[in-house]
Amino acid sequence: MRYIIIGAGAVGGAIGGRLFDSGLEVVLVARGTHLDALREHGLRLQLADREEQLRIPAVEGPAELTARDDDVLVLGVKTQDTPAVLDTWGAYGYGTGTGDRAGTGPAVVCAQNGVENERLALRRFADVYGMCVWLPASFLEPGVVSALGAPLTGMLHLGRYPSGSDPTVRAIAADLTAAGFAAPVTEDVMAWKYAKLLGNLANAADAVLGPDEDARRELAARARAEGVAALDAAGIPYIGAEQQARMRGDRVESPQAKHSSTWQSLARGTGSIESDYLNGEIVLLGRRFGVPTPANEALRHAANRAARERRAPGELTAEERAELLGAGN
Known part of the structure; x- marks a missing residue:
């Protein structure tokens, strides 16, 4: 899978950075001075036991990407920014899928606080997953994310929205686990x-x-x-x-x-x-x-x-x- 992290701040940057560092394909989506810093220097990810300078591809929007069947959009923006993100990305990936994913668009993971994002995303995308984020992290300087949790970087409960699980969420959870997170799959992620x-x-x-x-x-x-x-x-x-x-x-x-x-x-x-x-x-x-x-x-x-x-x-x-x-x- 290719993980497209929309909103590469504290949570998105930590998740994207750890996934990339574990060998997976990641694209960071950012804007302004943060995007400039990511493009020029990469993401400086401060972890409990080390600091990494990660040259992760960074883009401003979907026009810079070619959609793939295995794309996973991870929303890391604040909820007030979700409608604009969905306006920008709402048509992304439609018409490119094959088999079971034909015409459904990419999987969307809401790695966000609150309980409104999944409902908003489900209007645009068929496969939406909630993520309950417990990840001590900070983003106060362009291009720099600090995530000092140990022995695990964070705990990320995952489940299909509005409830249930499926092979896609289990595959995402396996990737997150390999990247240094606890990622339990739950049948009722919204309760979390x-x-x-x-x-x-x-x-x-x-x-x-x-x-x-x-x-x-x-x-x-x-x-x-x-x-x-x-x-x-x-x-x-x-x-x-x-x-x-x-x-x-x-x-x-x-x-x-x-x-x-x-x-x-x-x-x-x-x-x-x-x-x-x-x-x-x-x-x-x-x-x-x-x-x-x-x-x-x-x-x-x-x-x-x-x-x-x-x-x-x-x-x-x-x-x-x-x-x-x-x-x-």
Whole structure:
């Protein structure tokens, strides 16, 4: 298979880099200064035990590629960028397949936070797979990705969307395993992704509250409690904390800073943030099923404002901070 990593940031760069380093065919898709750096120098991948400079082919879009039957598109962009990616890549590979894959287009793996991406992708592609990403990584400098997890780089639960498994996902999992990841195949990958969503509700607090650890924990706990209530009201299953801990154990330990992907978006000044699809998912469910979600609404609003105004992480006025911490109290 050829892996086309659309969004070669922290997660996409780590996955693509490790797959390439294990001998597989990989193409990175990026833009701007990151694409320039990848083309000029390759990907500098910092791992727990070494650093690699990987000369991985890098492109800006599908016009630079010839579609193949064995292509796998791995989406690594934030959810707010998924519609534009699908507009760009939605016709890629149609009409080139043979046998069982004739006319279906490539396999698509959503290596993304949130639970909306798979649904969006399934409108365009027949074979969509969810990936629940547990991969401590950072991307703060063009051309450089740090993924310091050990003894494994990360744990990536995989499954067909909306449920089930098939030979394609098992082959992808085998490649990821050989590349240094744990890659369990599950029949209900979305239960894992909803569990990850509950954890990701803390991302906005990490991004907007800065170094005030006690305040972050307290607000994140309120956001999670609202999330649990909303998922329960909606009847949506998710993997419990005990099962997650038992599965993960000490297989992925990392010394690097535990800042979230949302924090990294503010630090890079990207101008957009994924909180509408993390905290906003709980707000949506709360409105549909009659569950109050004031902490998640406040976090969604604060994170969007910080991204829109290109504020640094933790850059709140005293009034904004007081309003945020008072949400739901």
